[in-house]
Amino acid sequence: MFTGIIESTGVVEHIEHSGANIHFTLSCPFTGELKIDQSVAHNGCCLTVVAIKDDRYTVTAIAETLEKTNLGSWETGTVVNLERCVQMNGRLDGHIVQGHVDKTGKVISIENKDGSYFITFQYDNHEGAFVTVPQGSVTVNGISLTVARSGADDFSVAIIPYTWEFTNLQFLKPGDLVNLEFDIIGKYIAKLISTNAHIKL
Incomplete structure (x- = not known):
């Protein structure tokens, strides 16, 4: 983990x-x-x-x-x-990441916000199995990030200068592919809903 x-x-x-x-x-x-x-x-x-x-x-x-x-x-x-991998006697500073990439996403745009960066990614979500929510967690190229804007098949994140400087995000350009791992709790909920879609509450 x-x-x-x-x-x-x-x-x-x-x-x-x-x-x-x-x-x-x-x-x-x-x-x-x-x-x-x-x-x-x-x-x-x-x-x-x-x-x-x-x-x-x-x-x-x-x-x-x-x-x-x-x-x-x-x-x-x-x-x-x-x-x-995380040591169990340490702090969980990011979020629970399994290291199992769900799919790749494509860089749509990178905006320089006077020192910080706003990056938008798009991914194939035709089955609706992978979702993001505003202020939720998502992993991009192994980096735990907070979702700033969420769409049906895209999302945006805001990158602080430290993260930009010390990761490979600084080398990205529109069209590049990144590895995406969606929040494990969100994936279980999406699976549960799709499996029991016929059940009326």
């Missing part, structure tokens, strides 16, 4: 294709603290550390992960948001 509070960014150093899978080797400030089999969220996608050498470590993304996330668009030099 994660919180959506980014510890650091990492850089993709090497990419190796193996059948339908891709092995990504990255460098980051806390590589020396990692262990084999440890879970790390990469742009909000939980991946397992499979190898460590010097200041670099390797994770593997399987075909299903590549289909649901933006990992397939990574290149050497791509900057990635990183978070290690």
Whole structure:
């Protein structure tokens, strides 16, 4: 489990294709603290550390992960948001994040608000399974964010300067794909409502 509070960014150093899978080797400030089999969220996608050498470590993304996330668009030099799993004796500063990306969304616009930023994302929601609510939580590229404006298939967030500076949001441009994980409680409620839509209260 994660919180959506980014510890650091990492850089993709090497990419190796193996059948339908891709092995990504990255460098980051806390590589020396990692262990084999440890879970790390990469742009909000939980991946397992499979190898460590010097200041670099390797994770593997399987075909299903590549289909649901933006990992397939990574290149050497791509900057990635990183978070290690939450320690249960610590504070939950963000919100409950599973590291299971629901789908990708597209950057529609980025507005500079004299130091802060207002970003709008759009996503495919034809089944109505994924919803946001104003002042609710959503995870974008692994970052726990508060929804500022909510639509049926889009939403906007307001980004403070610190988050802009210390995550990969600063590199986004309209048309880019981001990983989205919607609030777990909201997903359960949406599922419950759709499953029992025939029941009259």
